[in-house]
């Protein structure tokens with residue numbers, strides 16, 4: 001059985017909860033960022049670039065590169081590596097600059 005980072009630290013995390021990614025149910029844990037929850041579910045990309053539509057996910061993991069932008073609960077351009085996951089969060093793939101519905 002694989003060890004988790006919680007074991008050596010003696011952490012006792014709270015109960016897991018459910019969030020969704022593009023309608024798919026995934027599990028998150030208290031204190032986990034949205035990016036960490038997506039990674040744990042095997043999801044590595046949740047945004048496409050403006051110009052060429054190339055896939056992007058987390059790169060730096062510390063809020064500096066903005067590669068991890070996602071639409072979280074209908075708000076675009078949230079840095080998934082910094083936003084804590086909360087029960088019931090709805091994460092959706094962000095296309096381009098995230099404001100396509102504004103026609104700008």
Ligand code: FES
Pocket residue numbers: 057058059060061062063064065066067068069079080081082
């Ligand atoms: S991964 Fe770089 S800002 Fe989130």
